[in-house]
Amino acid sequence: MKKHLQNDFCEVDSAAPRRGMGQLFLALIFGLLANDSTLAAEKITYQEHVRPIFAEHCFACHSQDEKRSDLALDQLSAALAGGVGGEVLTAGDASGSRLWHLITHEESPSMPPGGDKLPDDQLALIEKWINGGLLDNKNSKVRKQAAVVQQATVSTDNRPAGEPAMPVGVLQQPVITPAKPAAVDAAAASPWAPLVAIGGIRQVSLYHTQSHELLGVLPFPEGSPRVIRFSRDGSLLIVGGGHAAASGKVAVFEVTSGRRLATIGEEIDEVLAADISPNHQLLALGGPKRTVRVYRLADGQLDYQIKKHTDWITTLRFSPNGKFLASGDRNGGLNVWVANRGLEVAQLSGHKEAINDLAWRFDSAVIASVSEDDSLRLWQTNGKQIKNWNPHGGGPRAAPLSVDFSRDGRLATTGRDGKVHLWQADGKHIKECQRLEEMGLVVRYTHEGKSVLAGDFLGNTHLLDAESGKSLARLAPNPPALKQRLLEARAATDEQQHLVSKLRTDDQHQQALLAEARSAREKLLQQVTQTDQQVSQLSDQRVKLAQDVSTATEQWRLATESLAKATKGRLEAERLLADASVSNEASTQEEATSDKANRQREAEQRLATATEAETQGGAALQEAEQQKATVGEQQQKVAGQVDSTLAKLKQLQEQKKKLPPLQPLQQSATQSTAKLAQAAQQLQASQQRLEKIQAAKQQFEQAATRLTEAQQQTDKQLAQLTTQATAAKQASQESGAALAKLKAQAEALAAQLAKTKAARQQAQTTLQEHQQQAQEAEAALQETQQESELLQAERAALEAAAEIRKQYAEGE
Secondary structure (H helix, E strand, O other): OHHHHHHHHHOOOOOOOHHHHHHHHHHHHHHHHHOOOOOOOOOOOHHHHHHHHHHHHOOOOEOOOOEHHHOOOOOHHHHHHOEOOEOOOOOOOOOOOHHHHHHOOOOOOOOOOOOOOOOHHHHHHHHHHHHOOOOOOOOOOOOOOOOOOOOOOOOOOOOOOOOOOOOOOOOOOOOOOOOOOOOOOOEEEOOOOOEEEEEEOOEEEEEEOOOOOEEEEEEOOOOEEEEEEEOOOOOEEEEEEEEOOOEEEEEEEEOOOOOEEEEEEEEOOOOOEEEEOOOOOEEEEEOOOOOEEEEEOOOOOEEEEEOOOOOOEEEEEEOOOOOEEEEEEOOOOEEEEEOOOOOEEEEOOOOOOOEEEEEEOOOOOEEEEEEOOOOEEEEEOOOOEEEEEOOOOOOOOOOEEEEEEOOOOOEEEEEOOOOEEEEOOOOOEEEEOOOOOOOEEEEEEOOOOOEEEEEEOOOOEEEEEOOOOOEEEEOOOOOOOHHHHHHHHHHHHHHHHHHHHHHHHHHHHHHHHHHHHHHHHHHHHHHHHHHHHHHHHHHHHHHHHHHHHHHHHHHHHHHHHHHHHHHHHHHHHHHHHHHHHHHHHHOOOOOOHHHHHHHHHHHHHHHHHHHHHHHHHHHHHHHHHHHHHHHHHHHHHHHHHHHHHHHHHHHHHHHHHHOOOHHHHHHHHHHHHHHHHHHHHHHHHHHHHHHHHHHHHHHHHHHHHHHHHHHHHHHHHHHHHHHHHHHHHHHHHHHHHHHHHHHHHHHHHHHHOOOOHHHHHHHHHHHHHHHHHHHHHHHHHHHHHHHHHHHHHHHHHHHHHHHHHHHHHHHO
């Protein structure tokens, strides 16, 4: 190409018209630029292109002197701040910028008001400027659109419309697991879900407050978290911290996915206090630099600053209704501000030393603050003090370091004495919970107020039961690595399985003992029942035999009486017969023989009858005596049987008394069954926990694989960009050489065409344009190098992540 340019140049006739030579120079220059593909397109900037348009059409109504609708366009920072209706510019998205819709008359009020739209070429410049990243000048970097944080609607209690946010599929691999945990001075509890967040070294761990299960780990590579807050609807989590005397930032995370939505702030010291407004529009932060900075979450830009504090900002909170912002400092300063403007509402005077923490009651009417002066004070928003007391007594370790409200207005405090106290809304003491191992740094009520999260200086974090005050669980701020947790879960599952097997054997033994005791008791009871029945039957027989004896005795008496009567009759008959015989002998002859015979015969008949009756009576008596003897024998036999059966019954009753009671056996069997059921449930829970850890490990490995692929892709892109940068540099060098040669040729031609001044001026103009194009090429090269540096930084970040993955793999 150089040779072609030189030959074409040398063939130019010195007598050619001036216009032809100018066109030749332009043709040569644009031919060179057309062959250099590395030169960037023209940048559209605020200062050079857009501000003149605004000055022509807009400054009369929208400048620092005349800010209609609180919108000024004469400075880029003012234009980015927007007006009373909010922001009007969105970097990289003209269709999403309200200013674009106003100046194109797509929305009302149209701009300029009462006139036509701006010329099409001016509209095209503004559109390119917005889509190009809202550049201020040619050296400005493209503004990247901030991560979108969806705004929330502020309600009476800020309850979310749907189900409260809970982590789903968040990676559980810790960033680091130190030998000793660091002090836990940052923790938070979701206001609507069974979820707590605990700050550890370079990370935040999320736990379920009911199952005490780890739900995810959010990396915070910026340093150690110093403040953690959930948004009022529980959908977002902010984490502030950094490195002392070096840097500080606040990260905004989406709770459900664990995704980092934005990183706010560029502090030169760590962030000690931060909070997010209930509507998700503002984020306030503060620290050792004594300034409260409030940022807009829509674009990450600073909205306003508060510089009234005279010492470190130690705590700050937005009110639940979003109207106020309260902040405290290390010098005892405590103030309430208008949340969206930073105007002072009240100064809360009373504390003599550093403010350690503050909390808003859920109705936004009361503020609680705790201080190094050992006091807890309750305030109205107008600065009037309601009540104050020393929640941890007095002395060198009595300062309360943290305070929190439950949803129903109760208070919780912890402090240097390591105690955790619960209080009613009027300051009446409820109870002292289980004491922490060291001084308590943070305390938070969980969403239902049934438990309290407390962390201490040694890194211990306890979930305390609000009813009993006892520890329900210990939650690790830096949990073990997935590999270690998997090993522990497998060991716990194996141990639980062994315990279940042992308890099942014990339960079977207890059930067998119970069944055996029941069988023996039932058998003995059957024998007792049978014996009772036998005794009853024999008693009945005995009664019947007694009746039979009585009857036989009566019959014997009757038979005896009958026999005696018959004997008497016989004797009487014999006497009569004897009398008859004597009478017959003494009778006279006159009596008829027949009469004598009749008397004799009658006496003999009576004797015969009496004798027969006596004989029958004797037989009856003998039969009655025999029956009486038989019944007596039977009665004696039954009496013996009754005595024997009663003795047997007594023996059985003694055996019954000696039987072991069933209740202890039943209790033992019930307890063993309950233990078995509980162990089985624990085994099931352990197996589920093992499955979850295995799934988390698999998820982490998949993420590590994607990270490796992304690193490889980045390496490939970096190599391509490096090649392009090298080619661009080479092309630039060639352009410079060609330019130098062209300049020499132009100078020679200008000397030859000294008589044609206009031609020389045209050549100089052409050279200047070419120099400008070369400068733009250099600028494009610088942008390419900047992009290369960005990719190298990204590659460094990916290599750091790969190093973490490599350490994890080596740990396995």
